[in-house]
């Protein structure tokens with residue numbers, strides 16, 4: 041069968057089972073089976089019967105709700121290709137905007153000591169480490185399963201990685217950090233029944249939920265950021281789209297200045313940034 045036909049047939053099947061983006065997902069799966077990048081699919085002559093069998097098998101798993109990133113074992117984030125799978129949160133495009141903000145701010149500073157809290161796959165650290173020079177990277181992750189992906193994705197970076205709770209992480213760096221950045225768990229427990237099954241069934245609960253109102257991790261994070269940052273240092277944290285006012289309040293109450301809400305590319309309130317005052 042021709043490659044375009046195989047991709048088209050799979051896209052039709054995925055569309056019928058409710059995939060939000062059947063064409064791109066079908067091309068990603070076919071390219072994965074053929075061992076080429078999506079942009080090179082056009083150069084492949086045809087699909088062998090064995091490859092077709094694999095495409096059908098992955099198509100069935102996708103139709104059953106398995107995220108396409110778990111089928112291919114990879115996720116794209118800015119310019120990074122990360123290893124992901126069961127046990128680690130799949131990085132989301134909305135986080136890319138916060139990283140862009142952080143890179144712009146780091147570019148203005150001579151000292152670039154960065155701590156990522158709640159690091160998961162390490163998408164944020166990897167992007168910062170590869171998109172700007174002179175950075176000293178530190179990252180912490182609580183869940184051992186996620187930590188394995190973090191260690192693997194950052195093995196080519198000279199990064200200080202720690203397995204543990206952000207609450208008491210990096211005491212040795214207190215008062216010395218230029219940027220603290222995080223995408224913590226922030227979904228209210230009460231929202232669990234309303235999340236799509238491919239999120240609830242495949243992203244780890246510890247990565248998603250954070251107490252009844254979704255703010256438990258952020259309550260810890262504001263204190264940790266304040267402890268770690270040098271005066272004049274910056275913090276950025278993602279949050280649930282329903283939380284901008286509550287998160288602004290948390291940062292303000294923790295003693296930060298310039299507390300600023302930001303939207304993601306879809307215009308939804310998505311992250312808050314703040315500065316530890318100088319004096």
Ligand SMILES: C[S@@+](CC[C@H](N)C(=O)[O-])C[C@H]1O[C@@H](n2cnc3c(N)ncnc32)[C@H](O)[C@@H]1O
Pocket residue numbers: 129130131132135157158159160161162163164180181182183186204205206207222223224225226246247248257
């Ligand atoms: C929403 S995921 C974000 C992962 C990654 N930063 C990203 O953007 O793709 C949140 C991560 O925080 C971790 N986590 C939850 N509570 C934590 C804690 N108290 N200390 C450190 N990590 C924690 C979870 O295991 C999960 O990997």
